[in-house]
Amino acid sequence: MYEEVKETLMELSGAAGRNPHMERVLVVACRTAADDVLLDTVGSRAARSPCEFTLLVPRPCHGLHRIVDPEEHGWQEARAVLEIACPLLSEAAGSKVRGLVGSHDPVAAVEDALNMHGFDEAIVSTLPAHLSRWLRLDLPSKVEGMGVPVTRVVGTGLGASRERSVGAGSPGSGLLVR
Helix, strand or coil: CHHHHHHHHHHHHCCCCCCCCCEEEEEECCCCCCCHHHHHHHHHHHHHCCEEEEEEEECCCCCCHHHHCHHHCCHHHHHHHHHHHHHHHHHHHCCCEEEEEECCCHHHHHHHHHHHHCCCEEEEEECCCCCCHHHHCCHHHHHHCCCCCEEEEECCCCCCCCCCCCCCCCCCCCEEEC
Protein backbone atom coordinates (compact mmCIF):
# COMPACT_ATOMS: atom_id res chain seq x y z
CA MET A 1 0.00 0.00 0.00
CA TYR A 2 2.77 2.45 0.93
CA GLU A 3 4.61 1.76 -2.34
CA GLU A 4 1.46 2.53 -4.41
CA VAL A 5 0.98 5.86 -2.65
CA LYS A 6 4.68 6.67 -2.98
CA GLU A 7 4.63 5.91 -6.73
CA THR A 8 1.52 8.05 -7.23
CA LEU A 9 3.04 10.96 -5.31
CA MET A 10 6.29 10.73 -7.26
CA GLU A 11 4.41 10.61 -10.57
CA LEU A 12 2.25 13.61 -9.68
CA SER A 13 5.06 15.72 -8.26
CA GLY A 14 7.45 15.07 -11.15
CA ALA A 15 7.84 18.24 -13.17
CA ALA A 16 9.45 16.34 -16.06
CA GLY A 17 6.13 15.15 -17.46
CA ARG A 18 4.25 18.37 -16.79
CA ASN A 19 3.35 20.78 -19.56
CA PRO A 20 3.86 24.31 -18.17
CA HIS A 21 1.19 25.67 -20.54
CA MET A 22 -1.58 23.50 -19.12
CA GLU A 23 -3.73 24.36 -16.15
CA ARG A 24 -3.86 21.69 -13.45
CA VAL A 25 -7.37 20.91 -12.22
CA LEU A 26 -8.02 19.00 -9.02
CA VAL A 27 -11.29 17.08 -9.04
CA VAL A 28 -12.44 16.20 -5.53
CA ALA A 29 -15.10 13.50 -5.35
CA CYS A 30 -15.95 10.17 -3.79
CA ARG A 31 -19.50 8.84 -4.11
CA THR A 32 -20.22 11.24 -7.00
CA ALA A 33 -16.97 10.59 -8.90
CA ALA A 34 -18.70 8.78 -11.79
CA ASP A 35 -21.88 10.88 -11.96
CA ASP A 36 -22.97 12.35 -15.28
CA VAL A 37 -22.94 15.93 -14.00
CA LEU A 38 -19.26 15.63 -12.99
CA LEU A 39 -18.35 13.97 -16.29
CA ASP A 40 -20.11 16.79 -18.16
CA THR A 41 -18.35 19.42 -16.04
CA VAL A 42 -14.93 17.87 -16.71
CA GLY A 43 -15.71 17.68 -20.44
CA SER A 44 -16.76 21.34 -20.51
CA ARG A 45 -13.66 22.40 -18.59
CA ALA A 46 -11.41 20.42 -20.92
CA ALA A 47 -13.02 22.09 -23.95
CA ARG A 48 -12.34 25.62 -22.58
CA SER A 49 -8.55 25.43 -22.50
CA PRO A 50 -5.74 22.88 -22.21
CA CYS A 51 -5.66 21.28 -18.78
CA GLU A 52 -4.65 18.20 -16.83
CA PHE A 53 -7.02 16.58 -14.35
CA THR A 54 -6.33 14.66 -11.16
CA LEU A 55 -9.12 12.95 -9.24
CA LEU A 56 -8.63 13.13 -5.48
CA VAL A 57 -10.70 10.66 -3.47
CA PRO A 58 -10.53 11.30 0.28
CA ARG A 59 -10.64 7.93 2.03
CA PRO A 60 -14.15 7.25 3.28
CA CYS A 61 -14.42 6.22 6.93
CA HIS A 62 -17.67 5.00 8.37
CA GLY A 63 -19.06 4.79 11.89
CA LEU A 64 -16.60 4.51 14.76
CA HIS A 65 -13.65 4.19 12.37
CA ARG A 66 -13.76 7.99 11.99
CA ILE A 67 -12.73 8.24 15.63
CA VAL A 68 -10.93 5.02 16.51
CA ASP A 69 -8.58 4.37 13.58
CA PRO A 70 -9.36 6.53 10.53
CA GLU A 71 -5.85 6.20 9.09
CA GLU A 72 -6.28 2.43 8.67
CA HIS A 73 -9.59 2.39 6.80
CA GLY A 74 -11.02 3.45 3.46
CA TRP A 75 -8.06 2.57 1.23
CA GLN A 76 -9.81 -0.21 -0.70
CA GLU A 77 -13.02 1.77 -1.12
CA ALA A 78 -11.12 4.82 -2.39
CA ARG A 79 -9.09 2.71 -4.85
CA ALA A 80 -12.32 1.12 -6.12
CA VAL A 81 -13.72 4.61 -6.79
CA LEU A 82 -10.57 5.49 -8.75
CA GLU A 83 -10.79 2.29 -10.80
CA ILE A 84 -14.35 3.09 -11.85
CA ALA A 85 -14.19 6.88 -12.19
CA CYS A 86 -10.77 7.56 -13.77
CA PRO A 87 -11.55 5.85 -17.10
CA LEU A 88 -14.92 7.64 -17.32
CA LEU A 89 -13.37 11.00 -16.43
CA SER A 90 -10.51 10.36 -18.88
CA GLU A 91 -13.02 9.78 -21.65
CA ALA A 92 -14.87 12.97 -20.73
CA ALA A 93 -11.62 14.98 -20.55
CA GLY A 94 -10.14 13.57 -23.72
CA SER A 95 -6.91 12.78 -21.87
CA LYS A 96 -5.70 10.62 -19.00
CA VAL A 97 -7.02 11.58 -15.56
CA ARG A 98 -4.69 10.64 -12.75
CA GLY A 99 -5.99 9.30 -9.45
CA LEU A 100 -4.95 10.14 -5.93
CA VAL A 101 -6.17 8.75 -2.60
CA GLY A 102 -6.18 11.33 0.18
CA SER A 103 -6.67 11.61 3.91
CA HIS A 104 -9.95 10.58 5.50
CA ASP A 105 -10.42 14.28 6.34
CA PRO A 106 -11.50 15.89 3.03
CA VAL A 107 -10.23 19.35 4.01
CA ALA A 108 -6.80 17.96 4.91
CA ALA A 109 -6.78 15.81 1.75
CA VAL A 110 -7.37 18.85 -0.48
CA GLU A 111 -4.87 20.97 1.43
CA ASP A 112 -2.22 18.25 1.06
CA ALA A 113 -2.90 17.90 -2.67
CA LEU A 114 -2.76 21.67 -3.26
CA ASN A 115 0.44 22.07 -1.24
CA MET A 116 2.21 19.08 -2.80
CA HIS A 117 1.11 19.45 -6.42
CA GLY A 118 0.17 23.10 -6.96
CA PHE A 119 -3.19 22.84 -8.70
CA ASP A 120 -4.59 25.93 -10.41
CA GLU A 121 -8.28 25.25 -9.80
CA ALA A 122 -10.62 22.69 -8.28
CA ILE A 123 -13.90 21.00 -9.05
CA VAL A 124 -15.62 19.80 -5.88
CA SER A 125 -18.38 17.24 -6.40
CA THR A 126 -20.72 16.50 -3.50
CA LEU A 127 -23.96 14.75 -2.77
CA PRO A 128 -27.08 16.91 -2.33
CA ALA A 129 -27.10 19.10 0.80
CA HIS A 130 -29.37 16.82 2.83
CA LEU A 131 -26.95 13.88 2.33
CA SER A 132 -23.55 15.56 2.12
CA ARG A 133 -21.10 15.55 5.02
CA TRP A 134 -18.74 17.59 2.82
CA LEU A 135 -21.30 20.38 2.51
CA ARG A 136 -21.87 20.32 6.28
CA LEU A 137 -18.10 20.83 6.59
CA ASP A 138 -18.41 23.62 3.97
CA LEU A 139 -15.69 21.96 1.91
CA PRO A 140 -16.18 24.02 -1.29
CA SER A 141 -15.76 27.32 0.59
CA LYS A 142 -12.77 25.99 2.51
CA VAL A 143 -11.12 24.98 -0.76
CA GLU A 144 -11.75 28.48 -2.15
CA GLY A 145 -10.12 29.82 1.01
CA MET A 146 -6.99 27.86 0.05
CA GLY A 147 -6.56 30.19 -2.92
CA VAL A 148 -7.96 28.30 -5.90
CA PRO A 149 -11.16 28.96 -7.85
CA VAL A 150 -13.75 26.25 -7.25
CA THR A 151 -16.50 24.87 -9.45
CA ARG A 152 -19.16 23.23 -7.31
CA VAL A 153 -21.01 20.19 -8.62
CA VAL A 154 -23.89 18.41 -6.92
CA GLY A 155 -24.34 14.80 -8.00
CA THR A 156 -26.52 11.91 -6.98
CA GLY A 157 -24.01 9.17 -6.23
CA LEU A 158 -25.78 6.89 -8.72
CA GLY A 159 -22.97 6.83 -11.27
CA ALA A 160 -22.87 7.32 -15.02
CA SER A 161 -25.85 6.75 -17.27
CA ARG A 162 -26.11 3.68 -19.47
CA GLU A 163 -25.02 5.72 -22.49
CA ARG A 164 -21.67 6.32 -20.83
CA SER A 165 -21.21 3.04 -18.99
CA VAL A 166 -22.96 -0.07 -20.18
CA GLY A 167 -24.10 -2.10 -17.22
CA ALA A 168 -24.22 0.86 -14.84
CA GLY A 169 -27.16 1.25 -12.52
CA SER A 170 -29.77 3.97 -12.73
CA PRO A 171 -28.90 7.09 -14.68
CA GLY A 172 -27.07 9.65 -12.57
CA SER A 173 -28.15 13.19 -13.01
CA GLY A 174 -27.18 16.16 -10.97
CA LEU A 175 -26.90 19.90 -10.70
CA LEU A 176 -23.99 22.16 -11.55
CA VAL A 177 -23.66 25.07 -9.13
CA ARG A 178 -21.30 27.95 -9.88
